[in-house]
Amino acid sequence: MLMSIKRICVVGLGYVGLPLACLFADKGYETVGLEKDRKKVGSINQGICPLRGKEPGLKEILSTVVEKGKLIATSDPEICSLADAIFVCVDTPISDNHKPVLTFLKSALTEIGKNLKKGTLVSVESTLPPRTMDNFVIPLLERVSGLRVDDDFHLVYSPERILPGNALESLRRNARIIGYRDHDSLSLAREIYSAIIEAPIHQTDIITAEIVKTVENAYRDVQIAFANEVALACEELGADVFEVRRLVNTSPFRDMHLPGSGVGGHCLTKDPWLFASSITHGSLPLISTARAINDSMPKHLVALATGALREAGIEISRSKISVLGLAFRKDIGDTRNSPALVVIDILRKDAKIVVHDPYADPPIEIAFTRDINEALRDSDCAIFVTDHSDYYKIDLQELARLMRTKIIVDGRNLFDAKKCREKGFIYRGIGKGR
Ligand code: SAJ
DSSP states (O other): OOOOOOEEEEEOOSTTHHHHHHHHHHTTOEEEEEOSOHHHHHHHHTTOOOOOSOOTTHHHHHHHHHHTTSEEEESOGGGGGGOSEEEEOOOOOBOTTSOBOOHHHHHHHHHHHHTOOTTOEEEEOSOOOTTHIIIIIHHHHHHHHOOOBTTTBEEEEOOOOOOTTSHHHHHHHSOEEEEESSHHHHHHHHHHHTTTOOSOEEEEEHHHHHHHHHHHHHHHHHHHHHHHHHHHHHHHHTOBHHHHHHHHTTSTTOOOOOOOSOOOSSSTTTHHHHHHHTOOSSOOHHHHHHHHHHHHHHHHHHHHHHHHHHHTTOOGGGOEEEEEOOSSSTTOOOOTTOHHHHHHHHHTTTSEEEEEOSSOOOSSSOOEESOHHHHHTTOSEEEEOSOOHHHHTOOHHHHHHHOSSOEEEESSOOSOHHHHHHTTOEEEETTBOO
16 A cells, blocks of 8 residues: 655755745645755745746745745755655766766765665656666665665656746646656656646656656757758858748748757756767767757857957957857846857957846856946947847847947847848848858
């Protein structure tokens, strides 16, 4: 007879774990968040959200569930022994040479194993290289706990599908995959996830679930790389890639993605590598090539800027360059792996840089402002890296008045090239051939 789940422990209170813990607590489950970062624990226990960026609804639900005593954060791993269900939401980054780094996962599973009680459901949500559950998670949990998977504790793999910047809504609305071993684990996992997820819940075996999660992001990364490669071709051919994309997508079963400044964030930049790392016989050239193409886009943006400065006769070492957009995606504050950081790192060696972003805070020491006029005043080149909604409202007349040299470098198809040139700008845009 399966016990029903009453007490929840979420391990790792970041972009995934904190919204997850809030949703469970909001549904009335006694929820404890296990978090190593004591500062974060302190903020959460005061009902204050420690995450950067807007995250609609998260601040409100967090303060409500903390006030009701339904969510408590702690750094004490012994709390796991009181849980009926434990959700592992720790980071699984990659190293500089694109290899999986499972140290956070190992530390979390070791703490869980030491405090694991019989009958508990463990659901791993972190994105994993396929085969990690069988080859790493199960052996570690069994060794540390002395318990046997399936016989003594239940285990599923249910990868998160959260969209940073809209974590709560995407958690509720995105379909969920549960990779399971036996039916008891599946029914427990279905019971608990259907309490918070309003979308379909699909079930499959564990290795398939591991592959699905890494492949769904590798798929998107390859699609974007294709769009970027066509954009570079259009620059040479003198065509507008966005017109090409519009018409390509009128053909059935086409879905050409958007080319641009590059691919940032914490999903598409690492999950293709997690997938590729699981293949030991042979390689996955398309996936690694796509990563290289997307990683080259910020450098291409810099090349467009230096070419335009040269055309205007401006010595880059004496120029002021405005970088508009620090976040890796529009209208959010998350700067993880942002293309803008690459652009800034290259240009700051020679030019005076001022960075603007309406939401993100700079993760590096750099001249930064929330005031777009200040960022653009007396500038020789405005590089638009992120398509924040504010930037679509920029008046070209006003921009021309503010800048010292009228150069626009457009990483996200924010402007109409013809209109810019009519206003006397030197205009360069990703995928916008002259
Ligand atoms: N990007 C392009 N062209 C596109 C789409 C995106 O250049 O056509 C760039 C974005 O500017 C950004 C990067 O790619 O720099 C990633 O964008 P994203 O929309 O994929 O946003 P992420 O990284 O937050 O991706 C997450 C992923 N969700 C999970 O891993 C659970 C991804 O699988 C989702 O498809 C995506 O959110 C989403 O849009 O929901």
